[in-house]
Amino acid sequence: MATKLPKVPVVVVGMGWAGGIVSAELTKAGISVVGLERGKDRNTSDYMMAHDELRYQHREELMQDLSKETITSRNDEKTRALPMRDYGTFIVGDGVGGAGSHWNGQTYRFLPYDFEIKTMTEERYGPDKISADMPLQDWGITYDEIEPYYDTFEKMAGISGETVEGFGYGVRSNPYPTGPMLKTPIMELFETATKNLGYSPYILPSGNLSEAYENPDGISRAACQYCAYCENFGCEYGAKADPAVTVIPVAKQTGNLDLRTHSNVIEILNDGSKATGVIYVDTITGEEFEQPAEVVVLASYVYNNVRLLLNAGLGKPYNSANQTGSIGKNYCYQVSSASSMLFFEDKEFNLYGGAGALGIEIPDLVGDAFDHSDLNFLHGAGIRVTQYGNRPIANNVVPAGTPAWGAEFKAASIKYANSYFPVKSQGASMPHRYNYLDLDPEYKDAYGKPLLRMTFNYTDQDRELVKYISKVTHKIAEEIGADIIQTNEEQGDFNVNKDTNTHNTGGVIMGADPETSAVNSYMQMWDAENVFVVGASAFPHNSAFNPTGTLGALSYRAAEGIQRFLKDGGSLV
Amino acid sequence: MADNNTQAGKKGTTRRDFLKNSGLTVGGVVLGGAIGSLFGVNNTTTTQETAPAAPALTVNPAAALMFFTPDQYQLTQAAAERIYPKDDNGPGAMELNAAIYIDHQLAGAWGINSKEYMAGPFYKAEETQGSQIRILRKDLFTMGLAALNTHSNKTFQANFVDLEAEQQDEILTAFSEDKAPEISKVRSSIFFSLLRTLTIEGVYADPLYGGNKDMQGWAMRKYPGTRLSFAQEIQNSDFVQLDPESLTSHMGH
Ligand SMILES: Cc1cc2nc3c(=O)[nH]c(=O)nc-3n(C[C@H](O)[C@H](O)[C@H](O)COP(=O)(O)OP(=O)(O)OC[C@H]3O[C@@H](n4cnc5c(N)ncnc54)[C@H](O)[C@@H]3O)c2cc1C
Ligand code: SF4
Numbered sequence: 127m128a129t130k131l132p133k134v135p136v137v138v139v140g141m142g143w144a145g146g147i148v149s150a151e152l153t154k155a156g157i158s159v160v161g162l163e164r165g166k167d168r169n170t171s172d173y174m175m176a177h178d179e180l181r182y183q184h185r186e187e188l189m190q191d192l193s194k195e196t197i198t199s200r201n202d203e204k205t206r207a208l209p210m211r212d213y214g215t216f217i218v219g220d221g222v223g224g225a226g227s228h229w230n231g232q233t234y235r236f237l238p239y240d241f242e243i244k245t246m247t248e249e250r251y252g253p254d255k256i257s258a259d260m261p262l263q264d265w266g267i268t269y270d271e272i273e274p275y276y277d278t279f280e281k282m283a284g285i286s287g288e289t290v291e292g293f294g295y296g297v298r299s300n301p302y303p304t305g306p307m308l309k310t311p312i313m314e315l316f317e318t319a320t321k322n323l324g325y326s327p328y329i330l331p332s333g334n335l336s337e338a339y340e341n342p343d344g345i346s347r348a349a350c351q352y353c354a355y356c357e358n359f360g361c362e363y364g365a366k367a368d369p370a371v372t373v374i375p376v377a378k379q380t381g382n383l384d385l386r387t388h389s390n391v392i393e394i395l396n397d398g399s400k401a402t403g404v405i406y407v408d409t410i411t412g413e414e415f416e417q418p419a420e421v422v423v424l425a426s427y428v429y430n431n432v433r434l435l436l437n438a439g440l441g442k443p444y445n446s447a448n449q450t451g452s453i454g455k456n457y458c459y460q461v462s463s464a465s466s467m468l469f470f471e472d473k474e475f476n477l478y479g480g481a482g483a484l485g486i487e488i489p490d491l492v493g494d495a496f497d498h499s500d501l502n503f504l505h506g507a508g509i510r511v512t513q514y515g516n517r518p519i520a521n522n523v524v525p526a527g528t529p530a531w532g533a534e535f536k537a538a539s540i541k542y543a544n545s546y547f548p549v550k551s552q553g554a555s556m557p558h559r560y561n562y563l564d565l566d567p568e569y570k571d572a573y574g575k576p577l578l579r580m581t582f583n584y585t586d587q588d589r590e591l592v593k594y595i596s597k598v599t600h601k602i603a604e605e606i607g608a609d610i611i612q613t614n615e616e617q618g619d620f621n622v623n624k625d626t627n628t629h630n631t632g633g634v635i636m637g638a639d640p641e642t643s644a645v646n647s648y649m650q651m652w653d654a655e656n657v658f659v660v661g662a663s664a665f666p667h668n669s670a671f672n673p674t675g676t677l678g679a680l681s682y683r684a685a686e687g688i689q690r691f692l693k694d695g696g697s698l699v
Numbered sequence: 700m701a702d703n704n705t706q707a708g709k710k711g712t713t714r715r716d717f718l719k720n721s722g723l724t725v726g727g728v729v730l731g732g733a734i735g736s737l738f739g740v741n742n743t744t745t746t747q748e749t750a751p752a753a754p755a756l757t758v759n760p761a762a763a764l765m766f767f768t769p770d771q772y773q774l775t776q777a778a779a780e781r782i783y784p785k786d787d788n789g790p791g792a793m794e795l796n797a798a799i800y801i802d803h804q805l806a807g808a809w810g811i812n813s814k815e816y817m818a819g820p821f822y823k824a825e826e827t828q829g830s831q832i833r834i835l836r837k838d839l840f841t842m843g844l845a846a847l848n849t850h851s852n853k854t855f856q857a858n859f860v861d862l863e864a865e866q867q868d869e870i871l872t873a874f875s876e877d878k879a880p881e882i883s884k885v886r887s888s889i890f891f892s893l894l895r896t897l898t899i900e901g902v903y904a905d906p907l908y909g910g911n912k913d914m915q916g917w918a919m920r921k922y923p924g925t926r927l928s929f930a931q932e933i934q935n936s937d938f939v940q941l942d943p944e945s946l947t948s949h950m951g952h
Contacts, residue, residue: 174949177949180905184900192814192816193814193815193817199828200828206822208825210829211817211829212812212815212816212830308930311936350930352928352933353927355925478923479932479933519899519903522899531895531898532781532784533784533786537788543920621827
């Protein structure tokens with residue numbers, strides 16, 4: 127039997143960026159919040175031994191404990207989904223800060239085109255451009271409407287960058303709060319080559335501070351040291367924007383946040399149209415608690431946002447057979463296979479140094495900045511060179527044809543250790559009717575609840591995009607000039623242990639129409655007005671950019687909506 | 700090793716020095732937790748200097764077995780050495796203590812798959828669904844070692860450790876290409892990739908874990924290890940070679 131606790135105004139499930147922002151904004155406004163987080167509390171003293179590649183990157187110190195829960199996956203509906211038993215592509219966060227502790231910090235805005243993608247695509251190319259199996263949707267918010275929230279997020283996090291004008295990029299009300307990151311020799315090579323080819327490179331926007339910065343909440347953070355232990359690691363300097371050094375301490379300082387760690391939410395109590403609270407388990411003692419609340423905020427990442435709703439029977443589950451319902455719909459990812467690897471015989475770069483958001487990119491081939499009339503895909507990709515710091519266990523890249531082990535492998539991996547880099551890409555991911563999330567019929571988590579099942583594969587759209595973009599990466603690589611260039615032009619099947627990022631989106635998507643979306647533009651559920659579902663789960667498709675800038679902006683908007691709801695009740699739109 | 704550091708002034712930079720120089724003000728503002736705690740450790744760092752001199756260590760006490768039998772250890776050493784052999788660049792996996800590293804890993808939480816989803820049922824998987832193996836890593840590894848010997852005896856009538864290097868390579872190639880028999884229904888290449896991964900880790904992980912002896916794995920590839928800042932070096936168009944530093948250099952700061 128769960129111990130019933132006193133009712134509170136707001137309970138937040140998950141303390142990453144989404145939960146941290148919502149908690150900070152509400153507690154600053156004087157509202158009491160109970161924050162439930164399944165992992166441990168964290169601050170920068172947890173990172174004092176962070177420069178440990180094995181522990182953090184290969185033993186996934188900061189990531190979700192898969193022995194307790196995972197996802198199951200399959201490429202299509204005919205296949206039996208099987209659990210992701212060990213870490214492959216998705217390295218989901220755990221503990222205060224969530225994945226916002228071990229992320230890279232590349233912090234973009236999506237394009238005006240993204241928010242009105244259906245309307246703008248049809249206007250330019252006619253309604254037939256969007257295939258019947260692609261449930262492409264406008265977001266129910268425009269770029270101009272979301273811009274102020276981007277601005278707030280960037281100021282809180284201290285994003286370092288340079289303004290891009292044109293190429294369909296949205297107009298900014300303010301410049302980035304801090305200037306761009308340093309430019310390294312490999313970034314300069316990319317810059318020169320892309321300029322020669324007529325492109326317009328820019329330093330990518332970074333949550334690793336280019337200079338010391340104090341944000342509007344009074345949080346002071348030191349400048350990035352390009353220490354190279356960034357992606358997969360926590361930053362001991364606090365230079366990397368991390369909820370654990372920004373929004374969470376602010377929420378704690380108000381005295382209005384009751385943060386309960388090791389608290390895993392397993393159930394949302396509800397009557398079908400209203401939630402009354404949540405049930406959670408103390409993961410250390412196994413005790414169960416019921417936490418009643420006026421408002422329930424789900425900020426437990428895409429996967430558990432969807433899973434908690436499906437397990438609770440809140441909202442209408444998506445059905446691929448007749449394309450009705452919305453929970454689990456429009457699960458998207460990203461398309462990153464197009465790339466060209468450059469090897470140099472007698473040049474060495476200081477690739478041991480770097481930062482998670484250090485890189486340079488071209489804006490010319492994203493969104494609808496180029497004509498798609500004769501192309502079999504929509505949107506595009508950011509093409510870029512990054513310098514994260516090549517740690518030695520993970521980076522043993524050798525030219526094709528070199529054996530994977532033995533004398534030749536050793537010699538080549540050492541020879542090229544500081545002499546290779548890729549021109550790579552990150553492409554947008556359009557929704558597909560048969561790419562979705564639902565509950566697994568067989569596998570359960572440590573608490574007996576069904577796991578989330580992912581049905582996903584790359585589509586023709588993705589394969590065409592990769593073919594097109596890979597040619598451009600090759601052209602840029604040739605312009606840079608290298609002794610060996612290897613280009614990957616193929617997008618294979620989605621592989622749960624091989625693919626490349628944790629930019630999962632969709633499943634609880636936003637929109638203007640309750641028939642085709644699950645939440646409105648305040649992340650408020652159409653079917654249960656006191657439930658707010660915050661995160662990239664709200665994206666109706668995924669853009670070519672990393673998602674967190676956009677989910678951060680939406681979190682600020684959700685926080686505003688929750689305050690209004692607590693005052694006035696009812697639907698916010 | 701640190702004495703002939705190629706970058707004068709780099710050596711001995713502590714977090715406190717760094718923070719002092721970084722211009723970060725501490726008073727009056729909310730700081731990310733650890734910056735505060737960094738300053739908090741000031742008092743304790745001096746105690747080392749007054750402690751009585753400890754007896755000098757002549758051997759590395761961590762270079763002992765907690766999992767393998769001596770035979771398994773020698774077999775692991777021999778196999779790892781073929782994955783990452785000694786050459787003109789420097790030592791191979793054997794000298795770098797990769798097998799000690801592997802022993803320690805298999806003895807711990809990772810060896811018993813403590814952070815993996817291990818609930819059944821275990822079905823045969825599509826290539827894209829990741830491995831679906833019930834056998835724990837520590838067991839798969841020792842079963843794989845036994846299989847190496849079985850296959851060596853079948854092919855060359857001798858144990859793996861007694862084979863010529865080329866013969867050892869032939870055996871390992873067979874394993875890597877699934878041309879060796881399955882190991883309790885697990886493809887031989889899966890054991891091989893476990894061996895390969897562990898060898899690479901044992902050569903390049905922080906020496907804290909028992910391998911990468913004296914940071915020689917890092918030195919071979921001019922990897923400087925875990926320093927506090929590379930802000931200067933990354934802007935330099937010439938290669939800047941630094942002596943490696945390991946996590947012990949982060950202690951007591
Ligand atoms: C290695 C890596 C690099 C990345 N780099 C970038 C980048 O450069 N740029 C970018 O934009 N994005 C990046 N991302 C993605 C980014 O980290 C995420 O978009 C972002 O952190 C998501 O924030 P969130 O608050 O929605 O979810 P999370 O950060 O995942 O937080 C969710 C929290 O909820 C908790 N939780 C989950 N379920 C429960 C439950 N049932 N009960 C209680 N608590 C629960 C989790 O423990 C977690 O702390 C990266 C991700 C990874 C893994
Ligand atoms: S690279 Fe910069 S932001 Fe990233 S962990 Fe190191 S110091 Fe922090």
